[in-house]
Amino acid sequence: MDISLPFDPAAAWLAGGGPDAAIAVTSRVRLARNLANHNFPTHPDQSDRSSVLSDVRNAFQSLPDGDGYTWCEIDRQSNLERHLLLESHLISRELADGTGPRALAFNPAKSISVMVNEEDHLRMQALCSGLRLKDAFASVDQLDNAIASRLAFAYSPLFGYLTSCPTNVGTGLRASVMLHLPALVMTSHIEKVFRAIYEMHMAVRGFYGEGTEAMGDFYQISNQITCGRSENDILADMEASIKAIISYENRAREELLERERPRLEDVIWRSWGILEYARQITSEEAMRHLSNLRLGVVTKILDSLTLESIQRLLLLCQPAHLQQIEGHNLESDERDIARATFLRGSLSLTR
Amino acid sequence: MLICQICKKKQATIHLTDIHNNVKKEVHMCEGCASEKGFSLQSAADIPQLLGLASKKKVASPQAVEEDIVCPVCGQRWSDFNSRGRLGCPNDYQAFEPRLRKLVESQLSSWHPGEVSLHSGKVPPGAPPDLSRQLTRIHNLERELRQAVEMEHFEEAARLKSEISRLKVV
Numbered sequence: 001m002d003i004s005l006p007f008d009p010a011a012a013w014l015a016g017g018g019p020d021a022a023i024a025v026t027s028r029v030r031l032a033r034n035l036a037n038h039n040f041p042t043h044p045d046q047s048d049r050s051s052v053l054s055d056v057r058n059a060f061q062s063l064p065d066g067d068g069y070t071w072c073e074i075d076r077q078s079n080l081e082r083h084l085l086l087e088s089h090l091i092s093r094e095l096a097d098g099t100g101p102r103a104l105a106f107n108p109a110k111s112i113s114v115m116v117n118e119e120d121h122l123r124m125q126a127l128c129s130g131l132r133l134k135d136a137f138a139s140v141d142q143l144d145n146a147i148a149s150r151l152a153f154a155y156s157p158l159f160g161y162l163t164s165c166p167t168n169v170g171t172g173l174r175a176s177v178m179l180h181l182p183a184l185v186m187t188s189h190i191e192k193v194f195r196a197i198y199e200m201h202m203a204v205r206g207f208y209g210e211g212t213e214a215m216g217d218f219y220q221i222s223n224q225i226t227c228g229r230s231e232n233d234i235l236a237d238m239e240a241s242i243k244a245i246i247s248y249e250n251r252a253r254e255e256l257l258e259r260e261r262p263r264l265e266d267v268i269w270r271s272w273g274i275l276e277y278a279r280q281i282t283s284e285e286a287m288r289h290l291s292n293l294r295l296g297v298v299t300k301i302l303d304s305l306t307l308e309s310i311q312r313l314l315l316l317c318q319p320a321h322l323q324q325i326e327g328h329n330l331e332s333d334e335r336d337i338a339r340a341t342f343l344r345g346s347l348s349l350t351r
Numbered sequence: 352m353l354i355c356q357i358c359k360k361k362q363a364t365i366h367l368t369d370i371h372n373n374v375k376k377e378v379h380m381c382e383g384c385a386s387e388k389g390f391s392l393q394s395a396a397d398i399p400q401l402l403g404l405a406s407k408k409k410v411a412s413p414q415a416v417e418e419d420i421v422c423p424v425c426g427q428r429w430s431d432f433n434s435r436g437r438l439g440c441p442n443d444y445q446a447f448e449p450r451l452r453k454l455v456e457s458q459l460s461s462w463h464p465g466e467v468s469l470h471s472g473k474v475p476p477g478a479p480p481d482l483s484r485q486l487t488r489i490h491n492l493e494r495e496l497r498q499a500v501e502m503e504h505f506e507e508a509a510r511l512k513s514e515i516s517r518l519k520v521v
């Protein structure tokens with residue numbers, strides 16, 4: 001059941017699609033769980049980590065064969081492999097760059113992944129494309145039930161599921177939707193949206209989760225409050241707020257198309273030009289221009305690309321994936337050259 | 352766009368939430384300032400330091416004289432939690448119950464302190480049956496009922512009333 005790299009990035013969510021896929025790139029629901037009678041992974045004494053790891057591994061091995069989970073011990077992977085998993089949104093930066101015994105389990109579609117010994121013993125997440133929080137919850141909920149029948153979770157009737165940080169206590173549920181909001185950025189409405197998001201008790205996180213940077217007008221919106229309400233109430237609230245943001249972005253897109261079409265076309269075609277002709281490009285710049293191409297695809301200004309192909313380019317031009325394609329380690333400036341070459345090649349194929 | 356709280360110039364792209372001295376704080380920084388402050392994502396322990404930078408004065412607060420408590424199971428102290436922002440083991444929730452309860456309640460904007468249970472979500476199999484959840488539900492509905500009556504939403508009030516009496520029978 002151990003992972004064998006080279007890592008294949010094919011994940012179900014990459015195909016795109018689902019409700020509101022033009023704006024909602026992915027929906028993710030994560031449940032934080034801890035085993036009863038063990039120190040949290042954040043305890044200074046790390047001696048419980050190995051026994052937690054083997055208990056969880058046994059639980060996964062006893063799941064029906066058809067579930068087909070791959071088990072991957074993160075502390076045995078190379079730096080490159082860990083970052084491939086991070087860029088594929090299967091693990092967090094904290095797990096990738098952490099220390100000590102820690103692992104990842106994921107299903108064949110890579111739609112469900114479980115981090116072991118991150119901040120909590122288990123962080124189970126389901127990821128799918130489009131705005132589909134309920135679907136994501138349903139699949140992670142099912143796995144949670146299967147694991148709960150094999151391992152005793154730390155739980156109290158008063159606090160709910162007990163977590164290493166009290167900001168996750170209760171349901172342990174964190175729902176996030178990755179939104180692509182270029183029109184709100186272009187029309188300078190994004191700040192208003194951010195303020196509304198904070199008022200609605202949600203947080204804006206970066207591209208790779210908490211504490212990471214937002215890139216290319218992609219913003220991850222997630223709930224702040226995890227207790228006092230049921231999972232379904234939290235998700236229904238989130239979905240309503242996200243839908244409001246989506247309609248706001250849609251209106252901004254329509255406005256741009258109606259009143260400022262030349263400006264919009266210029267932004268999109270310039271980005272195409274840069275990506276097709278640049279000889280050196282940083283990951284940040286590439287994401288910014290790919291973000292504009294994505295807007296071009298959904299507004300039908302560009303017809304030679306699909307959402308899926310953009311999503312694939314966004315993933316493959318990240319540092320670790322790029323090095324995986326090239327087959328060897330690259331320094332930062334070498335990566336910028338390789339990235340430009342890769343993007344040039346990919347775009348010229350579509351013409 | 353949120354502006355970096357440290358340089359007050361660039362766009363804040365790093366957003367941190369942490370709990371320190373019973374208070375939940377948020378810090379928004381640009382990447383440059385974050386790395387200048389030596390912030391690494393690996394150690395949550397850096398966050399209180401950063402928060403300390405945001406508000407330098409450390410006046411004696413009521414919390415400063417708060418008696419320290421130790422979790423008998425894992426040895427974690429309440430003061431450790433205050434500085435690291437992370438608990439040591441599940442038993443900490445029992446060892447520090449009143450303080451954690453206050454803290455968690457303060458995160459809930461629409462919460463009425465002292466309600467029977469903070470949790471109204473899923474329950475793992477084999478967990479002891481919990482009457483307090485039922486009580487909490489009734490509690491919440493009664494509050495909604497009072498609000499509905501105040502707002503003169505009588506249809507809603509009637510619906511809530513019948514649900515409350517149904518729950519009370521159970």
Ligand SMILES: [Zn+2]
Nearest residue numbers: 355358381384
């Ligand atoms: Zn700054």
Ligand SMILES: [Zn+2]
Nearest residue numbers: 422425440443
């Ligand atoms: Zn403890």
